Structures are given as C-alpha cells and as structure tokens.
Amino acid sequence: MPRWSAKLRLRLRSLLLPGRVQRELDEEIQDHLRREAELAGAAEALRRFAAGGNLDAVRETCRDQRRVAAVENFVQDARRALRRLAAAPGFTLTALAALGFGLAAATAMFGLCDAVLLRPLPGVSAGGLAHLERYDGAELLGDFSYPDYQDYRALSRSYGTLAAASNFDFDITSAAGTETVPAELVSGNYFATLGVGAELGRTLLPGDEPAGANQVAVVSDRYWRTRMGADPAALGRAIEANHTALTLVGVAAPGFRGSTQTWGADLFIPITLQPTLAPMGGTGENCLVSRFCGWITILGRLAPGIPLRQAQAETTTVAARIAAAHPGLKSRQARVVAGLGSWSDDRASQSRFLTLLLAGALLLAAMTSASLGSLFLARMGARQHEVATQLALGAGRGRVARQYLLEAAWIAGAGGCLGVLLAGPAARWLLALSPNAPANLPAVSTAHVAAFAFGLAVVCTVAMAGAPALLVARGGRIAAALQQGGRAASAARHRAQRALLSVQVGLALLLLIAAGLAARTLQAATAGEVPPAAAHTVLAMLDTGHASYTRAQSAAFYRRLQGNLAAQSGFTRVALTSCLAPAPCNRGPVFLAGTEPSETVMRSREFAEQYLRPDISWVSPEYFSVFDLPLLGGRSFTGADRSGAPLVCMINRRLAERLWPHQAALGQRLAWPQFNFAGGHDFTVVGIVADRRSESLLQAPPYAVYVPEAQAPFARMWVAAQTSLATAAALAVIRSQVASLDSRLPVIHGRTLAEQVRMSLWQPLAIASLAGLFGLLAAALAAIGLFGTLAQFVIERRRELGIRLVLGATPGGLARRVLGDALAPIGAGLMLGGLAAAAGARLLLPWLFGVAPFDPTTWLAASTLLAFTALAASALAAVRAARLPANTALRGE
C-alpha cells in the first residue's frame, strides 16, 4: 500500500471511528500493564505505570499524534454554526425559505435547459449525430424532399448512414375505438443510424423500405406498455393505421420516442408508405417522387474519424450538384448541424426563451443572497462584542471569519438540497403548464442538477457571508473594538450594508420591469383580438382524409355535422375553419385576375420572393360572427355561396389596400392559381373584414383571404361552437355527433378558444407570471433586508439617538433621521436597477408586442411599487427609533 493511502486510511479511521481507536489503545495499554504485572508483580507494575504518566495524558498525547485536529475543529465550528442558527429561528427560517425558493427556481430552470438544450434525446446514443438544414442564401428553408434525401444518401461518404424521418399523426383503430397516435415515417436505416435497438422483436431494417415489403411497424416501449398491456404476443399482430393493416414486428428500446424533441413518436413506419398512409392534402402529388414536397428531416451519424468540417465540405458539394441538376429548386445550399433536430424543433427560439427564464431565476437567487447578506451584516452588528471577545481570547481571525461562512453554508446547503429535490417536480410542473411543451425530453438529470445546485450554493454562501467574513478577517484593532463596542469597525460594515441594499433594490426593479413589460404585452396582444366569448367557444379538429373521403363526401360530411351540432341544446352558433392560430395557415400565391404567371414560372426559384402569399382560410359563413371579426364593407358569405355558384372570397383590409390601393376592392377579381377544385381559380371579392393577427398574436396581422368552405371543401377543419355547456360536456357532444356520422373519424384536438389563445401566448404568459412572481418576491425580500438593516442601525445608534432626545430632538425628528439613512441606498438601487434594465430590456424584444422596452408606464409603475415598498419597510424601522424612550436609550450603553 503506498504511504499516502495508508496515511489517509488512518486519518479517516481516526475521524470516523474515534471510539474504536480509543478502545484499541486502551486494550493495548492494559495488555502492557498485565504483562508487567506477570513479570514484576502487580505493585511494581502500577508504580512503573504511574511513572509513565496517567492514562488520560497518554490518551491525549496519542490523540495529538493522529493529526486530525483541524478537521475536528471544523466539525466543532460547523456544529456551533448550526446551534447559532437554531438559536435564531426567525432569521433561519426566513433565510431558508427565501434562498430555498431562489435556488429551487434556478435549479429547476437549469434542469429544463439541460434537458431541452444539452442532453441527448431519450434512448439515443449521442456521439457524432448531425442533421441537415437547407438554405437559399441566408434563408432557412423547411424540410427536404424524398428525392433530395435519396441524392444525399447516394452521394455522401462522410456519414456512416443518412436516415430520413418525418412526423405524422395516424389513426390507430382497435377494438377500443380509434385513437390518434403520434408517429414517425422513417427510412430503413433509421434505427441503426440512431443506435437504437429493439426491446422485443426487431427494429425496422433497410429490407423494410422497398414498396411491397413495407407493411410493417415498430411501436415505442411506452405504447406497448400503455396500449398493449406489455403483451409479448402482440408481435406479429396487425395494427390498423389510417385503415391500412401493418404487421407489428418489434418494440423499440425503452425510453426511445423518435428523433424529434417536440414530437414524441409512438409508432415507427417505413417512409415508403407515405402515399398510402398520408397522402398530402389534396395536391395529388406523389411525395416519394416530387422535389416540391418538403417533408423530410435528414439525420446522420458521422463516419468514425470524420470531423464536422469535412462533412460540411462534402454536403456543400452535394447540395450544389443537386441544385445544378434541378434549376427550378429554391434550395441551393445545405448546412450540417451537430446533434439531432429538425426544422420544426426551432431550438434557437426555445434556447432563447429558456435562457431568459434561467437568467430570471438566477437574478432571484442573486437578489436573495444580497438580501440575506445584508441580514448577516446586521447580525454581525449585533454580535460584534462577542466577536471582539473571541479575538481577544486568542481565536484566529480566520477561524472567526469561518463561522460566518459556515452559517451561510448551512443555509445555502439546505437550500441546495431543496433545489435538487424540487428541480424535477418543478420542471415537470412548468412543462405541464406549457401547452406545446416538447413531448420527447430526457428526465431531469439528478447529477447535472445537483452539480449546478451545489455550485450555486457555494456562490450564494460567498455572496451572503463573504462581506462579514472579510470584515472580520481584515478587521481593525481588537482592543479598539472591545472598548468602543466596535463603533470604529462599523463604518466599513455600514458601507457594505448600504451597497447590498442598493443591489437588492436594483435587482428587484429589474425583475419587476420585466414582469411589467410581459404583462403589457399580454394586454396588447389580446386587446381586440380575442372574442369575448372565447371561454365558451369549443374547438375540435377533424380530418376527413383519415377516412379517405373525396372532396364532395368531405363537404357533405361537414355540412351534416354542422347542422346536427347547431341543433343540439346548449349550442348556439357553429362555424367551420381550416385555419386557427397559433398553427400556421395554408398560404398561397394570389394575383390580380389575369396577371397570374404560368406554372413553370410559379415553381421557379425566384417565385416566392416576388409574389404575395396571404394566409388562405376555408371558412363557413358563421366564422365571422363566432370569431367576432367585424365586416368593414360588402357582405359576408351566405348559404348561396356553395359548390357550383360563382367563386367568391373575402379579404382583410390590409390585403385590400395592398392589391387595390387606389380603388374599391369590392367586386374585384382575385386569382389563386393553385386552387384546382372546380370552375377556374378566379374569386370575386364580396366582402372586406378587419385585420386579425393569426399565426402569432405577437406579430403584425398577415394578409388574409377567406374562401367559403362549401365552394372549396378541405379535409382538415376545425369545428368552432359557441356553447353554454361546460367544455368537457360540449366536447363529448361533438365526439358523439362525429361518431354517429362516421365512427372511423377521431376528434384530433379538443379545447376552448381561450386555451388556444393561451397556447399562442404561452411564452409571454410564462415570462409575465414567473417574472411577476420573482419580482414580487424580490420586492418583499428587499423590504425584509431594508427593515432588518435599519432596525439594527437603530439599535447601534441607540446612544446617539438617546443623546439627541435628551438634547430636545423630537421623536419625529429621530424617525426622519433614520429614514434618511435609507433614502440614499434606495435611490442608488433604483438608479442601478434602471441602468441594468435599460441594458437588458432589449433581450426581451422577441417576446414584446405593442409595448416598447422603455415603456414609461411600466417603468414608472415598477419603480413606484418598489420605492413605496422600500419606504414602507424603512418607515417601520424608523417608527421604532421614534418610540425609543430617552433613558432606556442612554442606559443601553
């Protein structure tokens, strides 16, 4: 055994088993004595023993030899710190609650950031994974086409394999009914590329890709357990997906739910089944052949030893070759991005959002530390005589300073533990609040979260007790401290206390301004945009494509459903629409009738930039009243605008002004060349409606065209019903009415319009609520810090105040004097916070709408609220000073 490890073992033994070490020594000495007695007689042995010193002295000398005194002192100090904390339960509990909350909030946010931004998807082995993005210059384009994927796969050498994946909802029909299940259409090498195995049976293989051999499926472990009762006999059974029978060949390894964070697939099906299972919305295009269908994410694992740079160089060449061979395509370049991801994941936006929340939580933790730091300094003021005595009795400055750090460390350590314990539940709670939270996230990692929480706890310890410890360590002369009750040493402490108070007020202001801006955004974003009856408008999404309806059948189905629902008791108005925020609307190029270009030109690369692409919604006549969209001119749709009648449309004011800036839009004709249903593609404008922000309530309203759903039947529609029933009851009615018409059709989403609005406003809503909560907490903590500090000032200045009283000062004058002490740090804090907010407000820009970062109302309200709270807390302390009876004050010294 090397010498150092033998030494370490002995030290640990002495520390951890002191009783046992002592007993062994006693046994040794007894044995010694017994042997001497046997040799020389008992009396002589005792005499010799006494000559060697008494037993306790021997024990003590031996203990000194064990060299663990430093550690034992430390343990002693830690115990003393704990006792001191227990003696001040009010302070300790406040500190624990405040710091515990701050650390838990920061740790939970970090856990979320870690899971969403840093850690690999569940079940996927991480190293060397990458995905491709396609570009036209700097513009990021959507997904790849299948022929593009085939080209990249055939021409690339830098990747072990390149796999394709695409997300779809499929209806799974079983004895229990029809259920919509998130699925991924994947290439045969998908599982091998991701390094995911099968828990049961096999994964999909390259042999499953060719048409004819591809009627197979793999399910996730979750699906197998929750829907198939974890029955091993499920293998080989048929799964009916979108009314096509597939054979279940395997269950994927536990945890794995696909390659997309936002999706969370339960069903994996060969990609070549797309034309059968998921014909693309009526365009009639075969997306396995067409380069105009963008629907595929390309994923790969870099071949061993190939750096990302080299893969990028090759991919650039391949993209250029594809672009040269197909000049009509818009995509010219491709970029290799490390890690999994897809166009729809939008990691950049999530990353910005989560980092912002993390920053907010860290601000709260910093704020809490500052507030507790000022309380520590106040306690130090109360303890200065004790400290001076300790120093005078010969305690090392380092050891006395350490006492403060140890007290803070206990609080921060407990807070850190609380943070680790709460991080998982808090992260889950936040995700549950988010209506569009990523479905496929790894569980919060205890190791990462613990490392973060305890790292932060160390920082907080220093922030809380650093100032007192430093003041003691540097401190003035001990004798002076003893004589004057520490008044000489107080100046430095008071400076530190004022600085900490300013920091608290500043951080609280920062949080309150952020909360205010987010709240104003919510107000501005919803003002006039959300129908008053939103909470009583129930939405349900249907897709007749799931039952392979023709357009005429689809139109007939929706007509009957609408009629049946309107006849139900409790349902007032029922509307249909193809588009509902926050999901993106269908967009199409429109032209003044007669100016539309040929199809070749339309498909050319320059096309998208040149032509107007408004949102196009298929709606029923009731849409405008249910969604409270005012008619500005002309007429709304009527029952007469049906299939066979002249094509009509309504447009919003913005589009009318853009297309016909100098004349009336009503009666003009609009061409929508992609419309290929019946009777040409020219629509007469019959009505103009107000602008409405659709895709995001945080963006300017788009150009919008509305066409009667009866003239242009669409498969996927939202039913929007105003009802007096409760949401669940209303949805049950809709489900039963749908089922009575066609039991094969599932209701895909069901919620109220108010919930739908919350989905699109989720991020500013989260910022407003969290920043609001943090801001109010911070203001409360600042108030506690101020009160604690000033109250301590009053006690320290008792003598001075008493003399002033005796000399004729009024109690009111004393109170004003104490209050005056608080004004400077509060003012400095407000200024500091204002400067920080001015620098940081720009970071909030992506989430602001209808409010400037320097919105005077918000700034004024936040500063006023904070100043009022701070002054109220100071006033409480000042009143204490005013109540001071003169004789007590003087006797106190």
Place this chain on the structure above:
Amino acid sequence: MSRPTDLVQGTLDLLILKTIALEPSHGWGIAQRIQQISRDELKVQQGSLYPALHRLEQQGWIRADWGASDNGRRARFYSLTAAGRRQLQRELAEWDRLSAAIGLVIQET
C-alpha cells in the same frame, strides 16, 4: 530510560524502528527488547512508547496488525513498511553523523 525526553530528540523513534526491523512485535515486546539489548540501561515507559508508536504509524513508517500473542491474548503487532525501512536508513545515517560529531567534540576537549 526513565526520562526519555532527555534523550536526543528522535532517538526513541530510531530505537523502535531498529527493534521491529529485526522482527515484528507488540508494544510491550518492543519495550522489553530495548531494555534487554541495552542491558537495562534504557527503559521505555508506556507514556512515551504508545504516542511514539502512534506517531510512526501516522507517518506511514510502521503498520499495526492485530494478531495472537504468546500469552494467548490478541495484541497489535508492529512491523516496518517500505517507507519505514528507508526512514530507518536515514535515521541511522543521521545518528552516525551526530554521534561522530559529538565524539569529535568530546575527544578534543
């Protein structure tokens, strides 16, 4: 050795190391052997012996193992570690140097 502190500092360590270098032994055995070999000139009291053994063990120069002794009871047997063997060489060299120096001074005066 009734007053071991009178000895040159560190001599007891040297004696202990040298004694157990010959054969591992328990505390009493070490004291006995030092006494015998020095012809009763050096008597090591337990008040100095056990702290010294403790110190040497903490330095990693000797190690202690419980074993059965001649009287049937269990006892801690001390033996030299590799580091202890090197330390013994160093202390012996140091002792030679010191005693030679003292000898020179004594002969001169």
